[in-house]
Amino acid sequence: MPELGRLRAVYAAKFRAEIALQFAYRGSLVIWLLGLLIQPIVYLVVWTTVARSQGGAVGGFRAGDFAAYFTMLMIVNQLTFTWHFLEFEWRIRNGFFSPLLLRPIHPAHNDVAENLTFKLLTFTVVVPVAVFLLISFGATFETQAWQVAAFVPALVLAMALRFTFEWTLALAAFWITRTGALNQAYFVAMLFFSGQVAPLALMPAVVQAIATLLPFRWMVSFPVETALGRLGPTEVLVGYGAQLAWIAAAVILLRVVWRAGIRRYSAVGA
Secondary structure: HHHHHHHHHHHHHHHHHHHHHHHHHHHHHHHHHHHHHHHHHHHHHHHHHHHHHHOEOOOEHHHHHHHHHHHHHHHHHHHOOHHHHHHHHHHOOOOHHHHOOOOOHHHHHHHHHHHHHHHHHHHHHHHHHHHHHHHOOOOOOOOOOHHHHHHHHHHHHHHHHHHHHHHHHHHHOOOOOOOOHHHHHHHHHHHHHHOOOOOOOHOOHHHHHHHOOOOOOHOOOHHHHHOHHHHHHHHHHHHHHHHHHHHHHHHHHHHHHHHHHHHHHHHHOO
């Protein structure tokens, strides 16, 4: 319990510091927020236009269905999004990672606090934008009450999975001096296999099969599909199982890679 109490105090202090820091760099906050909003809005406009030009529907998705899908995608993506794997190389190369190692808690806690603070601040803008899109594009939902309840754990597990998986990916910077190509490859895979470009139901069968095996669907698409009422009880339970399995695998891999990475980091004089 003392350890838990200390961790709680650390998080509280970090939240206060991060809120002040985010407001100090309001321009950067706005740029990140715009990046999160623009992409799903562009896809929403494209797919609703395609649906209307095809007589009202594409692959069973009507214009209103696309509006609901991409609006929910925007919300889920904002709540699961992380950026730390993009800057990890810069931290290590410029020596900014060393002070984090001197703290009495794992550096991942620092990034969790940063990430949650960013989500808290930007979500206040995402919600009204989402409401506007739902109304202006005539979004349609077929969600039942139990699916709304099921959405919450699906979202929480997706947040945990995406953060853990991407933080583990970031540790490649201990071995690779330039991780830009790796990050871009990950971004492309995430774009197609998480349902961000289009609903996975519209993708070829082989893409759907691969997406089911990889973790990307469980980070983004699964919570969206649950919220929209496109999954039955059995499919939701299977989704929870997939999320928990990938979280367990990511945590184990994180622990192994972290130990090896820290030894290498120390060996080169950090």
